[in-house]
């Protein structure tokens with residue numbers, strides 16, 4: 197059993213590299229991040245005490261372009277997790293062919309325990325601490341779990357103060373009023389459903405009436421569930437940290453979205469035919485499509501054998517372990533991997549950055565059309581490549597990504 201999250205990433209990298217017969221020297225480069233920064237962040241709390249938080253920024257690769265990846269504020273943030281997430285970003289950007297490398301950052305903190313002013317001071321100190329290694333042409337952070345558009349606005353302000361010039365392109369996922377992009381918030385969930393649509397089209401299966409379960413009802417899960425509902429699927433179960441809702445006849449997703457917007461969680465929603473279901477039960481439901489869109493490590497060795505879905509489309513990062521992959525493959529379950537399925541988020545971020553650099557802003561329709569084109573093209577590249585070599589979509593996606601990154605390393609030549 198592979199242990200840490202970074203070990204999970206390495207397991208996938210190793211498997212794909214072996215099939216590719218990758219140069220061992222290039223493998224050694226890809227197996228370690230280019231740069232990691234660990235920093236202690238002193239913050240004066242509202243009561244006058246000084247607290248010190250641990251912050252991180254890891255740049256896994258800049259071979260194909262500036263590093264790109266979110267900032268997570270959570271208590272389990274650690275170097276191992278940041279390294280794993282940074283590496284995933286490298287593969288994700290390569291799979292969809294956007295000109296970025298991979299990075300990730302975070303602060304070990306429970307943001308819900310801080311006042312708004314404390315959170316702002318922590319964010320500004322973090323931006324100041326990592327400012328020497330980031331920038332619109334070096335490394336562009338974005339929101340991730342525990343961070344949001346408001347925090348990105350504070351971050352951009354702090355970086356702009358350090359460099360002495362307004363610099364909206366240093367970070368994406370900003371409020372629209374500060375240069376954020378229309379359609380960015382929905383981009384990940386939308387991308388999940390573009391890959392789902394394309395998967396069903398190559399299989400010749402209609403989405404009409406297809407049963408679907410979605411784990412997680414945040415930015416990714418709620419948008420994916422809404423689009424699935426709009427495509428005519430029967431979304432029979434959804435869940436979040438407060439628990440799950442189940443109705444074999446199909447849930448009224450727009451009504452649950454409205455409830456979640458008013459109450460922050462789905463708990464408390466009721467309607468005829470709706471019963472409670474646990475997160476673990478949701479994963480094992482007899483549905484055709486399962487969309488894990490909450491946390492990592494949800495489908496693992498101990499429950500993989502009980503998964504009944506025919507198709508899994510990974511909205512979350514790392515929801516399936518390397519061991520579970522093998523079990524799912526044996527059962528014939530088709531899994532659209534995270535580095536492809538949820539790459540709509542970073543693609544939306546790329547659009548925001550392009551608009552910031554050009555100071556020229558697009559309509560939401562333009563954003564959505566470009567997103568659809570990129571995600572659909574990436575899906576077919578991965579599908580065709582994997583089918584030709586009789587590989588899982590995950591291994592195929594990794595191989596395509598590794599090929600693109602190693603080609604860039606070779607073409608640039610090793611410095612000096």
Ligand code: NAD
Nearest residue numbers: 384412413414415416436437475489490511512513538541
């Ligand atoms: P979010 O914070 O908006 O939502 C997370 C959801 O998961 C919430 O509904 C929360 O209640 C639920 N959740 C938390 N703990 C849970 C638990 N123990 N059991 C069940 N549900 C639980 O986050 P998000 O942006 O929707 O991200 C979800 C996943 O998608 C993460 O893995 C994230 O890394 C990944 N992802 C997000 C984006 C993006 O653009 N937001 C892009 C790529 C990947």
